[in-house]
Amino acid sequence: MLVYMRSVPVEPLEILECSPPLARAPLDAARAAAVARVFKALGDPVRLRIVSIVASHAGGEVCVCDITGAFDLSQPTISHHLKVLKDVGLLTSERRASWVHYRLVPKTLGELSALLGVPAVA
């Protein structure tokens, strides 16, 4: 049964490790699939805002309750988005007492940024 496939956290892109900028050479299918997963995660307005909330928060850590309050969405919906961001390696979470704190994985974001970096306008 493949029913659970969607929720199995795929190990997030080591594939990007030393990837050259987009413009150097065409991405092969496997690498493109791995990178596209992350972009797809960022391709939702709510998730993008969540990332920016976490990234811009002093201390680099945000409690779920802080995020939920920033949106007009149900708590499970926010939880779902957090899971997506975590599965692609953009966020990590840690439970302390009753609260769960999320923080950014700068490496993932940095790799994306480097990948998109355009060498020069020529």
Next chain:
Amino acid sequence: MLVYMRSVPVEPLEILECSPPLARAPLDAARAAAVARVFKALGDPVRLRIVSIVASHAGGEVCVCDITGAFDLSQPTISHHLKVLKDVGLLTSERRASWVHYRLVPKTLGELSALLGVPAVA
């Protein structure tokens, strides 16, 4: 008649113009929506490969036929993906004789890269 709505290219993100890195301040809803449109476009493996093919091609220009050949997909499907990339401002196209040539819009890619740029790991 609104039949043509779908093909009207929304003017692509001037909103990003001087946007600070993601980590500076949380994106407001409008800006997040605009940026997410571009990330969503990049969130498909085929489209990501198309962008990288165009970006890495000498001369910076690629004929549709060159792209079609790189995939096991129907030509209309490729055309659809090209349209998506064009609508969000990642590519432009120009017709010369029978062929349509696509080229990258480095500005858009650069803005995304800058947005994702993480200041430092602290």
Next chain:
DNA sequence: AGTCTATTTCGATGCTTGTCTATATGAGGA
């Protein structure tokens, strides 16, 4: 005009996804 080739648009289809409500889990305190 007519025809060939390159590309886009149309309409349909099946899979994916964002959202909800309801329920479960987990941790702290009476």
Next chain:
DNA sequence: TCCTCATATAGACAAGCATCGAAATAGACT
């Protein structure tokens, strides 16, 4: 142990999307 608060999971539903084949458009050549 039981209750309450914070978060996650399950299941369902509507909207969105990638893909296809078929038809339409656009140029170039005869």
